[in-house]
Amino acid sequence: MAHYEAPIREPLILGDKTYHDISNDIAAPVEGKANKWWWGVFTLALICFLWGVGAIIYTIGTGIGVWGLNNKINWAWDITNFVWWVGIGHAGTLISAVLLLFRQKWRMGINRSAEAMTIFAVVQAGLFPLIHMGRIWNGYWVMPIPNQFGTLWTNFNSPLLWDVFAISTYLSVSLVFWYTGLLPDFAMIRDRATKPFQKKIYSLLSFGWTGRAKDWQRFEEVSLVLAGLATPLVLSVHTIVSFDFATSVIPGWHSTVYPPYFVAGAVFSGFAMVQTLLIVMRKVSNLEAYITRLHIENMNKVILVTGGIVMVAYLSEFFIGWYSGSLYEDFTYLSVGAATGPYWWAFWALILCNGVFPQLLWFKKLRTNFTVSFIMSIIINIGMWFERFDIIVINLSRGHLPSSWTQFEPTFVDIGIYVGTIGFFFVLFLLYARTFPVVAQAEVKSILKSSGEYYKKEHH
């Protein structure tokens, strides 16, 4: 009875699967050929990406004057997109690390793709500060090295430099966590590959993994410790991102609630992006047995909780701003001034997408419905983009000097870079979906007998 699990728990692996079936199912997208849909979406993503590359080259060649920034609004889409992408990344680490610490077995069907999404999203995020430097060839100035005139060091008092350390640690640790988990799965594909080239590639990727008992013992310990390290790390990353705003003196930014509120918002948007990707992927890659209705429902529950935290933060920001009685607080992104001012549409997009629509997920019928979950995930992605846009643009558009009040107009370059990163993200994810084992098959095999539908029935 080593594999006993309470029958009240719903199965995580559907159907009558054996260990070998799991290998077949996970290797199928890698060994098979891409269909027309894949090529269609890939081409579209590639075109968007190339448009973005063009916009980036134009920006670097000409200077960031080609963006719609002005004297008052000197941060806009670039930092909005940066925070949006970093936030999306958080779900992957949450699924693979926090759910591992809580021993949630349902993470195993989705952790691989969620982590892939994390890495690809953080890559997009990292592009924005680099481009915003203007002189990207001086980007190495953020490293702690003395300058050429003497020993003037980087400023470690600055939240922007904290960001450099947080994001690069986060990206590299996530990458290592993801890759270590991939080794046994690459080995599985290597050992069944029939084409010589494929065998060569997967031999190289698998680092010669053989599955010795001692290796597995270390593997599990390393996964556990990495999860323990990644959990505070992921909380620190968005905390530090929020410091970019919270340590300033701009009304609407200098708020002590920012760190927890940003982390909750990041998880909220990240789970929405995982839903967007996996609801499509489970169909396209025939993974319905591994990414089930239960997985989608569980993620919707996380969305509900984190969305609730975000909503409480909105309400308290709104209340405290109003209660302060300060004239300038009436122009911040959560205020009557914002709701009725020139950016009323951005304010209401935020409230509707993040606050109102997600409440539908309280109904079990809706949160277990794939179509509803997919549409909801898109709505939340849009809402969370508006949250960052509102924080940055609405707060900067009004200030202590009414003569400099202004609005922001994005140029085609702003739009191009943003669309380009979405294209780049999907290019990476689509390539991943065809070349990587998209489910952590070794881990899934280890829970087959306890949580597989067939085995659960057999026991009772």
Place this chain on the structure above:
Amino acid sequence: MSNKVLQAMYDDDEVLIKAVKKTREAHHHIEEVFTPFPVHGLDKAMGLEKTRIAITAFIYGVTGLIVSVWMLNYMMIQDWPQNIGGKPSFSYAENMPAFVPIMFEMTVFFAAHLMVITFYMRSKIWPFQTASNPDPRTTDDKFVMEVAVDGNLEALTSFLKETGAIEIKIAEKKD
């Protein structure tokens, strides 16, 4: 005879664990066990010692913390103190609150990366390493136990058959 091993293949993890226990009770030496996924309880059944890799992670983390404190103190306090936003730069202790994020990130960076490198080195996994599992099916759905041959080969073979092995092969012992 002592440089030969018998490779007994099993197709179920529960049968494997029982076989491992029986083999050890019968005082045969288990050289190695290959499994396609982490079989819980296998390390205990084999009598493997607990891994100390988590301890190394702690040591690496402490190292990262010390390095970050040294670096920040040298750069921001000793070498070129600056007045930035009125944050006191006269001593490390006064300026420290602004350095907490960096100290934390470097602790995690050192602990995570050095631990993973240690794992790769100890388990001999790195690029261009060739895999040495005895059968390609051990990464799919089969489990292989390697038992050292000492004494009667036939007796050992029939013993392993009794434990539920579906295939038994004889092979040279590696290194």
